[in-house]
Structure formats: C-alpha cells, structure tokens
Amino acid sequence: MIDIRSIRERARQLKIELIALALAARHPSTPWYARLIVAGCVAYALTPVDFIPDAIPVVGLIDDLIFIPLAIALAVRFIPAPVLADCRARSQEIEARAPRLGRVAWFLIGAAWLTVVVLVAVWTIG
Helix, strand or coil, X not given: CCCHHHHHHHHHHXXXXXXXXXXXXXXXXXXXXXXXXXXXXXXXXXCCCCCCCXXXXXXXXXXXXXXXXXXHHHHHHHCCHHHHHHHHHHHHHHHHHCCCCCHHHHHHHHHHHHHHHHHHHHHHHC
C-alpha cells in the first residue's frame, strides 16, 4: 500500500534539492558546465519539446521520469561539495519559511480547477 507520508517527504526533499540546485546555479564558484546542465534540465522540464512526445500514453511521460532525475544527479556531481552543502542549507531555510496552504486554500484551488474543467466541458459539448 502507498504511504502518503513517505510520498510527501520525498516530494519535500525533491523541492529542497531543486531549490538548492537553483541557488548553486547562481553561485560564483559553480563551474559553467554544471550551470549548463541545471539550465538544460529546467528547460527540458518546462518546454513542450521532448525526446518522446507526452501525447504517447505512458511512454511519453517515462522519458521525463528518466532524463530529469539523471540531469539532476549529473548536475549534483559537478557542483563543488562546499557550494552544494551551503546551497542545501540555504534551501532548507527557504523551504522552512515558505507559507503553508491550509485546507481552505486547497479547497478553493480545487474548486477553481473543477470550475474551469466543467466550464470547458460545457463549452466543448454545448
């Protein structure tokens, strides 16, 4: 059975690591090739251009699940250890100060998305 707490903790750790990479990419001691890898990873994750289009069921999403973690691992290897340690510490501080959304906020966000989906469905069908 899937443990929600472990998934939340993994997502939190991934968020901290991504913030640390963003900080490290701006650090003056980070080599240019590590910055290039971080920039490429972000560009690949955010642009619609993929090696395998996401429109292909399952397989289209697997490339994202493979290439992005590999790029993150590669970037971490090329960033100097003291820089990465400093950026990870700063990342944890940033994440700890981030405001948390309450249940009401999550409900409102969900209601807004549901409203958009219903309106698009009504507009498309009708």
